[in-house]
Amino acid sequence: MKIRSFAFLAVAMVVAALSINTSAQTADEKALQKADQDWLKVFAAEDLKKSVDFVLADGSMLAPNAPIATGHDAVGKLVAGFFALPSLKMKWTPERTQIAKSGDMGVTSGTYEMAFGGPGGITINDKGKYVTVWKKTGGVWKVWLDIFNSDLAAFGN
Amino acid sequence: MKIRSFAFLAVAMVVAALSINTSAQTADEKALQKADQDWLKVFAAEDLKKSVDFVLADGSMLAPNAPIATGHDAVGKLVAGFFALPSLKMKWTPERTQIAKSGDMGVTSGTYEMAFGGPGGITINDKGKYVTVWKKTGGVWKVWLDIFNSDLAAFGN
Numbered sequence: 001m002k003i004r005s006f007a008f009l010a011v012a013m014v015v016a017a018l019s020i021n022t023s024a025q026t027a028d029e030k031a032l033q034k035a036d037q038d039w040l041k042v043f044a045a046e047d048l049k050k051s052v053d054f055v056l057a058d059g060s061m062l063a064p065n066a067p068i069a070t071g072h073d074a075v076g077k078l079v080a081g082f083f084a085l086p087s088l089k090m091k092w093t094p095e096r097t098q099i100a101k102s103g104d105m106g107v108t109s110g111t112y113e114m115a116f117g118g119p120g121g122i123t124i125n126d127k128g129k130y131v132t133v134w135k136k137t138g139g140v141w142k143v144w145l146d147i148f149n150s151d152l153a154a155f156g157n
Numbered sequence: 158m159k160i161r162s163f164a165f166l167a168v169a170m171v172v173a174a175l176s177i178n179t180s181a182q183t184a185d186e187k188a189l190q191k192a193d194q195d196w197l198k199v200f201a202a203e204d205l206k207k208s209v210d211f212v213l214a215d216g217s218m219l220a221p222n223a224p225i226a227t228g229h230d231a232v233g234k235l236v237a238g239f240f241a242l243p244s245l246k247m248k249w250t251p252e253r254t255q256i257a258k259s260g261d262m263g264v265t266s267g268t269y270e271m272a273f274g275g276p277g278g279i280t281i282n283d284k285g286k287y288v289t290v291w292k293k294t295g296g297v298w299k300v301w302l303d304i305f306n307s308d309l310a311a312f313g314n
Binding site: 060062063064065066067068096098100101102103104105107109111129130131133144145147148149150151152153154 | 217219220221222223224225253255257258259260261262264266268286287288290301302304305306307308309310311
């Protein structure tokens with residue numbers, strides 16, 4: 001009986017240790033998650049310059065229904081296209097954050113919700129998911145690749 | 158005149174050095190690019206088991222017009238849906254390959270071309286882009302996140 005209790009306790013301790021390990025975020029992961037949400041803040045405020053400055057000079061946005069936009073000019077045009085949508089509301093939530101052991105590359109991934117005004121005063125709602133690949137340069141996380149797509153069925157299907 | 162020639166030569170040397178630098182791939186990058194294309198091979202052969210085995214147990218496919226598929230069961234259902242498309246032809250080409258300094262995380266990104274049979278014997282062509290985030294476990298590159306979207310305008314637009 002004592003051996004059994006001990007075995008149970010050992011298992012419980014391992015389970016507890018594992019759950020601590022998976023739920024605890026490193027300081028680096030928190031910083032990257034903050035960068036992800038800081039980018040959202042300037043995007044939601046429709047600050048074009050600050051939104052583009054989050055992206056590396058050789059970084060790309062891979063938006064649906066458009067070719068790859070690489071570099072600040074192309075990314076700026078793409079983001080300006082978003083900001084031109086009437087009554088745009090954008091929100092994204094990182095659900096997974098992972099950083100390479102070397103700390104030079106990281107990924108945030110999660111879901112987004114978006115709404116904007118369509119023709120005739122209707123509101124068009126969209127939701128989907130994204131992956132953002134970040135690189136750390138000079139101690140700052142910058143976007144190297146950003147890609148997203150909708151969960152919803154393609155229009156007309 | 159001599160100074161001008163020298164300046165020209167210097168610029169030419171810098172350009173040559175840059176082009177060598179960008180074209181040279183490390184052995185690790187080549188291995189990751191090979192993993193990317195090995196995955197394509199089993200996908201193009203419509204080998205469901207091998208296609209799913211490339212993905213980590215907690216890995217996800219983030220396909221357009223569908224929720225995130227996480228884990229082998231969900232990923233298997235998604236991939237089986239692709240393989241059910243008549244006369245499927247799939248090709249993707251990694252144009253950018255990057256590995257963290259620690260060698261535990263890497264990314265391939267590029268373009269895809271896809272064709273399948275639609276109603277009435279027509280062929281539906283699609284092209285787009287993708288980002289795949291890989292993790293190295295036990296010396297083998299496995300897919301953690303795979304996401305893609307079409308360059309083409311949404312249907313009905």
